[in-house]
Amino acid sequence: xxADSVILTPLGRFGSFAEGFVPSYQETYNLTVERExxxxxxxxxxxxxxxxxxxxxxxxxxxxxxxxGATLGNLQTRRPYQDYTSVQQAYYxxxxxxxxxxxxxxxxxxxxxxxxxxxxxxxxxxxxxTDVSPGFGAQPIPFNRKVNxxxxxxxxxxxxxxxxxxxxxxLSRQPPWVRHILGGWESSGIGTLQxxxxxxxxxxxxxxxxxxxxxxxxxxxxxxxxxxxSRGEKIAQYFNTAAFAPNAIGTFGTSPRGVxxxxxxxxxxxxxxxxxxxxxxxxxxxxxxxxxxxxxxxxGNPYNVQRVAARFGRIES
Numbered sequence: 001x002x003a004d005s006v007i008l009t010p011l012g013r014f015g016s017f018a019e020g021f022v023p024s025y026q027e028t029y030n031l032t033v034e035r036e037x038x039x040x041x042x043x044x045x046x047x048x049x050x051x052x053x054x055x056x057x058x059x060x061x062x063x064x065x066x067x068x069g070a071t072l073g074n075l076q077t078r079r080p081y082q083d084y085t086s087v088q089q090a091y092y093x094x095x096x097x098x099x100x101x102x103x104x105x106x107x108x109x110x111x112x113x114x115x116x117x118x119x120x121x122x123x124x125x126x127x128x129x130t131d132v133s134p135g136f137g138a139q140p141i142p143f144n145r146k147v148n149x150x151x152x153x154x155x156x157x158x159x160x161x162x163x164x165x166x167x168x169x170x171l172s173r174q175p176p177w178v179r180h181i182l183g184g185w186e187s188s189g190i191g192t193l194q195x196x197x198x199x200x201x202x203x204x205x206x207x208x209x210x211x212x213x214x215x216x217x218x219x220x221x222x223x224x225x226x227x228x229x230s231r232g233e234k235i236a237q238y239f240n241t242a243a244f245a246p247n248a249i250g251t252f253g254t255s256p257r258g259v260x261x262x263x264x265x266x267x268x269x270x271x272x273x274x275x276x277x278x279x280x281x282x283x284x285x286x287x288x289x290x291x292x293x294x295x296x297x298x299x300g301n302p303y304n305v306q307r308v309a310a311r312f313g314r315i316e317s
Contacts, residue, residue: 043103043106052095059142093145121158129154140212155258160193164188166188187272196263197262199258200216202214202217202253202306215253216257237313238313268292273287299315
């Protein structure tokens with residue numbers, strides 16, 4: 001029978017480190033300018049850099065090569081090593097880069113109030129954001145690190161964190177009932193605001209006929225929608241799903257890695273505390289804490305597999 005019709009039973013998959021594999025290393029550097037701009041008020045600005053070099057990344061040596069007449073039925077016969085399915089190797093040579101501006105203002109305890117505000121503006125770029133061991137997830141587009149390069153999976157361009165501790169006066173000169181009821185309360189809180197993380201859009205079908213199953217969708221239009229829409233509209237369709245189509249046969253898709261950013265995060269936690277003296281060395285503390293004080297929902301990234309039309313683009317978590 002024709003070679004393409006031979007039914008093969010592959011032995012399985014395995015992985016190893018590539019010949020000449022060497023350990024990775026990183027370079028970090030920073031520059032900080034700090035100044036007391038007012039009594040008990042400190043301002044600080046820092047540039048932070050972190051470069052990853054010779055980072056490990058996985059490649060599947062045995063993915064099925066596309067050729068005219070290729071089908072999923074003859075996938076195994078198009079592999080270089082037909083006795084196996086996946087043959088993964090961990091190579092070295094990937095790179096990463098993080099650059100960040102960190103600005104903070106800190107007020108030391110003064111008049112029973114202290115607070116700190118921190119803002120970070122940064123960018124993280126790499127070709128592969130997961131720690132690599134042989135046999136764990138090959139590059140989506142094989143042997144093309146340049147195409148796989150993009151913003152890191154954990155990239156958060158903007159992040160602000162605000163915190164404070166405020167202690168009310170003890171009212172020691174007031175009558176006991178006033179002192180016990182109104183004096184000595186303490187309030188603290190922390191608020192976080194940050195951008196959403198990036199995500200890619202996959203096709204959900206092996207149109208590359210490679211056996212990898214990691215094809216991106218094709219980008220055929222503008223994927224962004226107005227973020228001023230109602231919450232319900234954004235949950236139902238976070239991005240323009242019509243801007244994506246199944247990738248063409250024999251290709252890995254034209255939609256770039258990290259093409260869109262998911263919803264951001266906003267959260268405020270508060271605490272109210274008061275200690276009541278019982279004896280000279282004993283207090284009873286009343287404490288109440290409010291996590292996500294204003295009950296604001298923070299959403300995960302939307303469903304990103306183009307093949308499943310009923311869920312595609314919808315926020316589900």
